[in-house]
Amino acid sequence: MHSSEGAAVVGAGPNGLAAAVTLARAGVPVTVFEAAETIGGGTRTTELVEPGVLHDVCSAIHPMALATGFFRAFEIERRMEFVVPEASFANPLDGRAGGGSDRAAIAYHDLDRTVAELGRDGSAYGRFYRPLLARMPEVLDFALGGGMLRWPAHPIAAALTGLRALEQGTPLWNLRFRESAAPALLSGVAAHSIGRLPNLATAGVGLVLGALAHTVGWPVPVGGSRAITDALAADLLAHGGRIETGHPIDDIRELGAYRVRLFDTSARGLERIAGSALPARYRRALRRFSYGDAATKVDFVLDGPIPWSDPRVSQAPTVHVGGSRPELAASERIVASGGHPARPYVLLAQTAEFDPGRNAPGVNAVWSYTHVPSGSTVDMAEPVIRQIERFAPGFRDRIRAVRVTTADEMSRYNRNYHGGDFSAGAITLPQLIARPTVSADPWRTPGRGIYLASSSTPPGPGVHGLSGWYAAKSALRHEYGLAEPDLRLR
Missing domain, CATH: 3.50.50.60 (FAD/NAD(P)-binding domain)
Structure with missing residues (x-):
């Protein structure tokens, strides 16, 4: 040719x-x-924050890398190394979320373990996900298979996915739950896509990401x-x-x-x-x-691990920091209305335990971003630090260095990120x-x-x-x- x-x-x-x-x-x-x-x-x-300390610039944890058609065909696992932790993601909670406890909600790779730790809502959470996990290849084909205009090749998987997205994307989202932990898990992962909660589109995204957490897991690339x-x-x-x-x-x-x-x-x-x-x-x-709305990134270098109130949060490379479902929804509503939340949703990645060779011993590179209105120039470091400190007292004292990349700066870093919209x-x-x-x-x-x-x-x-x-x-x-x-x- x-x-x-x-x-x-x-x-x-x-x-x-x-x-x-x-x-x-x-x-x-x-x-x-x-x-x-x-x-x-x-x-x-x-090296974003300090010389010799590596941070991921945009994405950090990759639940789709082990599951989607292209990377499976490409045999990505034979070309590089991933670490798949026992815990996929965590949502810290405190007594104000209900139950009077600082015990976090943890989405483990093992669904049964997740169900066992979710209390009264464990069985409801299990019933929500098990039918999807049983048909995961078909669910992925429906959700990621190349456009919503196709007639679904697997109608049952499509129906199960659609009905659950309808439930979690509308005011019906609390019908099956009685406590705070399981709803926080579902809302924390849905908020990845930036938008009001509940919302059909964000619910669909969260549904797929959450199901991947209990199948292939949420891997850390070495x-x-x-x-x-x-x-x-x-x-x-x-x-x-x-x-x-x-x-x-x-x-x-x-x-x-x-x-x-x-x-x-x-x-x-x-x-x-x-x-x-x-x-x-x-x-x-x-x-x-x-x-859509945007992200402001806040990267940290710490002199040790994050001191979470619930030590189990350290088992998860991804942490959705923002509290209960109502708190997460309130934060995203403020952003959608053009404001900057005092208690923002923070998506945080802590990779030091899972990829210790990436940086020197004792250096913990922490990646985070929070949602802001499109084009924002606001420095969100202090609200992000306060929100993490709420669930990890002493976090502020471990900060060695911090770097903020505003939404406006994100759009200049990559001209496809209009206003800081990385989607x-x-x-x-x-x-x-x-x-x-x-x-x-x-x-x-x-x-x-x-x-x-x-x-x-x-x-x-x-x-x-x-x-x-x-x-x-x-x-x-x-x-x-x-x-x-x-x-x-x-």
Whole structure:
């Protein structure tokens, strides 16, 4: 195949690299263009706070890396190491949440253990998840299998998933529960997608992430998230692909030598770069695609582990800090109304115990972010510290260094994060159906040889590589008449 028949991929995040690997494995010459000096997008790991101390820049824990179709086909577990802790995530609670105890809610990899520790609501929590776990491949196919317009291949799994999302995404969400721990677990994981609680779209996201916690677990990548990027890049280079860093693409005409162009950019970014190469109607649809509220990141270096009131919280690499379900809902409601909560929801990753070789002994790199309105320039360090200190007295005294990256700074770090929205588009029910437009093949645009391969397409945000994989398979089918390649390590 001549180089003029090749493909250009714009953006070297996990979706862009998944697309490039798929094309290269099929024999298509591929060049990846990355605006930053390093590849990775949402899977970078670097010295953010102190020299010699590694922090993940965006994503840190990867429940989709062991479960989704692309990474299974790619055999990611044979290419790098993951640690799967016994506890997937935790929600600290205090006496104000009900029950008069500082005992946390823990979602263990083992559902039976989770049920046993949840008290009166344990059996209800088990009944909520067990039917999904029994059909987990079918649930994932429905939720992540390539667009909401498909007739579900597994109607029973689709119905079970839909009914549970309906329950947890509406005011019915407390019907099956009597205490605070189980609802806090469900709300803490649903809040990952940023939005009012309860909400159908966030409930759907939380449902899948929660089910993964009790199947494959929530793994910690050894060496940091960049190990995922490195594995993808190594395979691409081994199959003849090229990567050019520090090379932003601002006009599609710069890619005139390539037959096919795939964009791991936001919908708005595609519209800006492609311009008149896309029909006016489609461009208007891209401009209408909306972006959600944002994240402000607060990274810490501590001189020891976090002193949680309930020591069991240390067993979980991911901690949802925010208290009870009503408190979490109140915090997210303030953000959705344009405010900054005094008691924010904090998503925290503590990896030192699970990947001790990442940093020097005694150095605990703690990753966290909190939700804020789009474009926020507010320094949220103090509210985040107070919220963690509430459940871990003495946390403040262990802080050696801290770095804040506001939502506005996040948007400048990565121009796909509009206003600090790292999802490349708000997670709403309409935008799960039309992402970015209503189409049976939403990765293929009306522009000749132009494909959108980012989280602005199904299945949406997450380190899963699926958006890029689906876009590449569509391009292979429509542009080259080629079948999906074998991605296994050989």
